[in-house]
Amino acid sequence: MIFRPDEARRLIRDSLVAAASEMAGRPVQVSLAEPRHEGFGDLGTQVAMELAPGLGRPPRQIADALVSLLHLPDGLVSCVSVDGPGFINLTFSRSYYDAFLRVLGTEGLRPLVDRPGEGRKALVEFVSSNPTGPLNVGHCRQAVLGEAVSGLLEVTGWTVEREYYFNDSGLQTLLLGESLASRYLEGSPGEIPIPENGYHGDYIEGWARDLASSRGRGLSWPGDSQVFVDHARTRAMDLIHSDLEMLGIEFDRYFSESSLIPEAVEEAIARLSDVFRDGSSLIFEEPAGSGKKWLRLTALGRPEDRVLVRDNGMYTYRAPDIAYHLDKFRRGYDLLVDIFGSDHLDTSQDVTAALSALLGEERVRSTLRVILHQFVTLVREGRKVKMSTRAANFVTLRELIEEVGSADVTRYLFLTRKAEAHMDFDLDLARRQSDENPVYYVQYAYARIAGIIRTAEAQGASPSTAPGALEGELEEPAERRLVKMLESVPGRTAACAEALEPHRLTEILAEIATAFHSFYQKHRVVDPDAPRRTSARLLLCAACRNTIRDLLGTLGVEAPERM
RNA sequence: GCGCCCGUAGCUCAGCUGGAUAGAGCAGCGGACUUCUAAUCCGCAGGUCUCGCGUUCGAGUCGCGACGGGCGUACCA
Numbered sequence: 242m243i244f245r246p247d248e249a250r251r252l253i254r255d256s257l258v259a260a261a262s263e264m265a266g267r268p269v270q271v272s273l274a275e276p277r278h279e280g281f282g283d284l285g286t287q288v289a290m291e292l293a294p295g296l297g298r299p300p301r302q303i304a305d306a307l308v309s310l311l312h313l314p315d316g317l318v319s320c321v322s323v324d325g326p327g328f329i330n331l332t333f334s335r336s337y338y339d340a341f342l343r344v345l346g347t348e349g350l351r352p353l354v355d356r357p358g359e360g361r362k363a364l365v366e367f368v369s370s371n372p373t374g375p376l377n378v379g380h381c382r383q384a385v386l387g388e389a390v391s392g393l394l395e396v397t398g399w400t401v402e403r404e405y406y407f408n409d410s411g412l413q414t415l416l417l418g419e420s421l422a423s424r425y426l427e428g429s430p431g432e433i434p435i436p437e438n439g440y441h442g443d444y445i446e447g448w449a450r451d452l453a454s455s456r457g458r459g460l461s462w463p464g465d466s467q468v469f470v471d472h473a474r475t476r477a478m479d480l481i482h483s484d485l486e487m488l489g490i491e492f493d494r495y496f497s498e499s500s501l502i503p504e505a506v507e508e509a510i511a512r513l514s515d516v517f518r519d520g521s522s523l524i525f526e527e528p529a530g531s532g533k534k535w536l537r538l539t540a541l542g543r544p545e546d547r548v549l550v551r552d553n554g555m556y557t558y559r560a561p562d563i564a565y566h567l568d569k570f571r572r573g574y575d576l577l578v579d580i581f582g583s584d585h586l587d588t589s590q591d592v593t594a595a596l597s598a599l600l601g602e603e604r605v606r607s608t609l610r611v612i613l614h615q616f617v618t619l620v621r622e623g624r625k626v627k628m629s630t631r632a633a634n635f636v637t638l639r640e641l642i643e644e645v646g647s648a649d650v651t652r653y654l655f656l657t658r659k660a661e662a663h664m665d666f667d668l669d670l671a672r673r674q675s676d677e678n679p680v681y682y683v684q685y686a687y688a689r690i691a692g693i694i695r696t697a698e699a700q701g702a703s704p705s706t707a708p709g710a711l712e713g714e715l716e717e718p719a720e721r722r723l724v725k726m727l728e729s730v731p732g733r734t735a736a737c738a739e740a741l742e743p744h745r746l747t748e749i750l751a752e753i754a755t756a757f758h759s760f761y762q763k764h765r766v767v768d769p770d771a772p773r774r775t776s777a778r779l780l781l782c783a784a785c786r787n788t789i790r791d792l793l794g795t796l797g798v799e800a801p802e803r804m
Numbered sequence: 805g806c807g808c809c810c811g812u813a814g815c816u817c818a819g820c821u822g823g824a825u826a827g828a829g830c831a832g833c834g835g836a837c838u839u840c841u842a843a844u845c846c847g848c849a850g851g852u853c854u855c856g857c858g859u860u861c862g863a864g865u866c867g868c869g870a871c872g873g874g875c876g877u878a879c880c881a
Binding site for chain 1: 840
């Protein structure tokens with residue numbers, strides 16, 4: 242009999258719930274947790290202590306009675322004990338662990354992880370940087386985060402589409418075009434200055450030269466503004482594509498803001514104006530007759546009303562943002578994930594409020610999940626690297642990866658912090674190819690296992706796969722710790738996915754690596770004089786290898802066969 | 805001022821639905837390579853979980869308040 246870890250826990254919990262509810266004469270909730278310390282079994286519950294005050298009996302007595310009421314499935318649990326003040330502890334049977342290891346060692350993590358997303362579709366929007374220049378370190382964090390969240394959803398069964406929304410029609414696009422024109426026209430009679438708040442990056446000079454050689458020198462500003470804008474946008478998107486390629490991230494779709502203009506935006510505004518709160522439409526014009534349209538966000542619990550259409554007829558970014566999200570909702574996804582930098586908080590909440598007004602709060606809350614990540618500070622030689630965006634002295638994603646020397650290291654290190662936490666990225670640590678670098682620690686464990694398996698294959702040894710072949714084996718403390726560790730991975734992975742928190746995966750990876758390195762140090766795997774033990778340990782190694790491979794794969798980090 | 809996030813070891817940070825003695829890496833100290841990779845392991849030391857009040861049988865975790873830091877508070881995105 243094979244139990245998936247989450248099923249095993251559910252069966253045990255159900256049994257405890259039934260027993261406890263029977264005893265208490267009412268429905269009782271039971272929480273199961275791994276005992277913090279070894280020697281107390283694999284799973285424990287304190288339900289007896291919770292029931293004690295209500296029943297007026299000593300917790301231990303209640304625990305004993307509960308144990309006698311338990312109906313557990315055959316072959317799952319080998320030992321139930323009452324410990325300490327009244328904890329009930331359970332130990333999984335060997336046959337449960339053995340079956341688990343066989344699946345993990347042969348098929349990997351996939352069949353062992355709960356798949357609540359099976360048959361459902363998710364859209365993850367991330368990066369969504371304006372096409373105005375190369376991606377910077379902030380985008381890098383977001384790209385890595387989005388990719389890991391996507392991977393995590395896929396592990397739990399979701400069909401995921403990765404989408405990049407780019408603003409190619411607002412004021413910034415014009416400013417970029419004008420900045421390009423300024424460079425292009427430099428030294429010519431029609432010379433114009435770089436606009437205030439314009440873009441100063443060196444990359445624009447290259448674009449200007451290319452434009453001059455492809456279109457000649459006869460263009461002028463503002464007469465040919467569309468040419469400049471189009472050229473700048475095209476080149477900026479090229480830059481972004483190549484930056485993403487460097488990081489190894491691919492999107493399923495690039496969604497253009499301008500494709501929403503004007504129809505979809507007008508429709509969104511019309512729909513909003515049909516919504517009334519306290520007798521007034523959510524859309525109002527002020528000053529009257531100016532054409533300036535406001536969204537009455539204060540009626541939706543937000544602190545300020547915001548302009549959607551300026552008096553010159555141009556949309557502010559919130560208008561297409563709302564239209565874009567309506568479009569995503571209309572496309573019929575079961576889950577929409579938005580990943581933004583923390584500077585988008587206000588906008589994001591405004592958009593969410595508008596969507597709730599149009600689609601219903603419940604639907605929006607259950608479908609849309611927003612991850613707002615904090616900023617990144619680069620640290621070099623113990624000091625913060627100063628960065629500012631428009632002045633063009635920011636560090637680009639490309640420079641970062643080149644300095645670190647590896648996209649994998651960059652990706653992994655970005656994922657070791659939770660999204661909501663501000664991150665100091667230590668360039669010196671990232672660059673070091675040593676034990677101080679947490680990426681190598683994990684990759685090294687994988688490479689070591691690969692080495693063991695190569696040795697085993699050369700000697701004709703292979704992992705145990707027959708039922709019963711593990712009996713009496715893998716009993717050493719280091720082996721048991723490792724098995725237990727692995728058994729917890731599927732459930733924890735599913736929890737990471739549910740919480741959309743990939744950083745926890747790096748914790749799990751580090752724990753597996755620690756447990757493996759420790760095991761490796763103590764015990765030799767391949768031993769021609771002990772073929773049975775060799776096979777058992779090889780299965781354990783294969784299980785470890787597959788787990789590391791699958792988790793690293795989820796994060797988009799390579800698992801090297803040799804280092 | 806208001807909104808959101810963060811505050812855990814000297815430093816950088818984990819801590820899953822509230823559970824048994826709060827963890828890891830780095831830095832510090834002391835050990836282990838004739839072996840399937842020492843990019844490793846083992847040990848020692850290091851804590852008023854910012855502070856206060858509250859909820860609970862039980863709080864790093866939940867609530868309220870204070871303090872400190874970050875981000876936002878645009879008719880930029």
